[in-house]
Amino acid sequence: MSADPNCIFCKIIEKKTPASVVHEDEHAIAFEDVNPQAPVHTLIVPKKHIPDIHSITVADRELVGHLFFVARKIAAQKGLEKNGYRMVINNGPGAGQTVLHIHLHLLSGRAFHWPPG
Numbered sequence: 444m445s446a447d448p449n450c451i452f453c454k455i456i457e458k459k460t461p462a463s464v465v466h467e468d469e470h471a472i473a474f475e476d477v478n479p480q481a482p483v484h485t486l487i488v489p490k491k492h493i494p495d496i497h498s499i500t501v502a503d504r505e506l507v508g509h510l511f512f513v514a515r516k517i518a519a520q521k522g523l524e525k526n527g528y529r530m531v532i533n534n535g536p537g538a539g540q541t542v543l544h545i546h547l548h549l550l551s552g553r554a555f556h557w558p559p560g
């Protein structure tokens with residue numbers, strides 16, 4: 444799937460829109476959420492434009508796993524292991540997905556409740 448010209452995350456990947464980037468490699472980018480919901484709120488995003496979890500194919504398995512690997516690396520860099528962190532994927536508007544380009548939320552720095560809201 445090529446870049447979607449209407450996708451805000453594709454624009455960040457293409458450096459057409461600025462973001463506070465904390466990690467970038469061939470397959471993924473991570474940047475600070477513009478509207479943080481916790482003291483740490485970083486988004487891990489594949490460079491491939493995949494709108495939602497249901498659009499993932501068997502060919503994307505390694506890429507999706509890579510997102511978790513990047514999240515783990517950022518969590519280690521930010522020293523989040525001790526107090527823990529939450530990783531969230533909102534899928535579909537009913538679950539709160541507002542940007543149709545899959546992304547992993549990495550949240551930390553405050554208490555989190557369960558069940559989630």
Ligand code: DGP
Nearest residue numbers: 451462475476477478533539540541542
């Ligand atoms: P979700 O609601 O799960 O689709 O999460 C989308 C997140 O993306 C939301 O927490 C706000 C963030 N976001 C939206 N637009 C921008 C942007 O232009 N820059 C950055 N850094 N984050 C954005």
